[in-house]
Amino acid sequence: MNYDHAYHAGNFADVLKHTVLALCLNHLTRKPKPFFVLDTHAGQGRFDLAGPEAEKTGEARGGIFRLLEAPDLPEALAPYLAQVRRLGMVEGTLRRYPGSPLLARALMRPGDRLVAAELHPVHGESLARLMRGDRDTRIEARDGYEALKALVPPPERRGLVLIDPPFERTDEFTALERAVTALVGRWRAGTCVIWYPIKDEPAVRRFHQTLKDRLDVPTLIAELWVRPRFPPLKLNGTGLVILNPPYPLHTALPEVLPWLAGVLAEPGGGDWRLDWLIEERMGPCPG
Numbered sequence: 001m002n003y004d005h006a007y008h009a010g011n012f013a014d015v016l017k018h019t020v021l022a023l024c025l026n027h028l029t030r031k032p033k034p035f036f037v038l039d040t041h042a043g044q045g046r047f048d049l050a051g052p053e054a055e056k057t058g059e060a061r062g063g064i065f066r067l068l069e070a071p072d073l074p075e076a077l078a079p080y081l082a083q084v085r086r087l088g089m090v091e092g093t094l095r096r097y098p099g100s101p102l103l104a105r106a107l108m109r110p111g112d113r114l115v116a117a118e119l120h121p122v123h124g125e126s127l128a129r130l131m132r133g134d135r136d137t138r139i140e141a142r143d144g145y146e147a148l149k150a151l152v153p154p155p156e157r158r159g160l161v162l163i164d165p166p167f168e169r170t171d172e173f174t175a176l177e178r179a180v181t182a183l184v185g186r187w188r189a190g191t192c193v194i195w196y197p198i199k200d201e202p203a204v205r206r207f208h209q210t211l212k213d214r215l216d217v218p219t220l221i222a223e224l225w226v227r228p229r230f231p232p233l234k235l236n237g238t239g240l241v242i243l244n245p246p247y248p249l250h251t252a253l254p255e256v257l258p259w260l261a262g263v264l265a266e267p268g269g270g271d272w273r274l275d276w277l278i279e280e281r282m283g284p285c286p287g
């Protein structure tokens, strides 16, 4: 386990993932009934944007910092950016970037329950320190896929799972396919947001096809490329598979994705895709 998200915090992939996370959570708070969030690969929870890791890659400069300077922001970015500013601004400069569990907690209410699994002992300890004293949050030092098996479906029966693995294992897509198939078998109505890198595009398309063959809940694909697709050596793009996407995503993403592709593009890049992998049938909106 060598992955350290401190090198990547606030990059273009985080911007897309955290924007969608914020929109989903914002939607869940519209009903008074409490909800549950499981963050299976939670990370440290907060990242120093002036630290050596962030300085070394400069990835946040091509991500969150561009948004802070961009004019004409789409309205749908507001829930995400408001929390980024609130949690990270020091004397008018963004110094810290919130990871998914901190961002999630900031968008949840007292009584909404968050469980964050983080297997790396040092990252897990940092997260536990950050969340200490929050009675509605539990940090678990365990495998995220095991946590998913053990904790879903939640007694609340409404909520969200974020699966954001580091893709260090060569069989991560296979692990995701298994985990998500089992998840839908146990909890059809839950929203699930799965993050993936786009480096090996054929592998991504095989992953999509397997999910399409196995699942039968509305599923959306949202992708963002900031670099040209070839050569496929770097992280050229990023994607999310979103099971049971709440309604605000249907209207927000067609505006947000092209806008992000424009603002976050590197030379020669800047593309996006939004498609139903499994079409939504007419019926009640999840959540």
Ligand SMILES: C[S@@+](CC[C@H](N)C(=O)[O-])C[C@H]1O[C@@H](n2cnc3c(N)ncnc32)[C@H](O)[C@@H]1O
Binding pocket: 001, 003, 004, 005, 014, 017, 040, 041, 042, 043, 044, 045, 098, 099, 100, 101, 117, 118, 119, 120, 123, 142, 143, 144, 145, 164, 165, 166
């Ligand atoms: C991409 S980072 C998470 C970033 C975080 N979700 C965010 O958005 O701020 C992936 C994290 O998963 C952790 N990890 C790796 N394998 C894991 C496993 N099997 N179960 C839980 N966490 C794991 C890594 O230590 C790393 O902190």
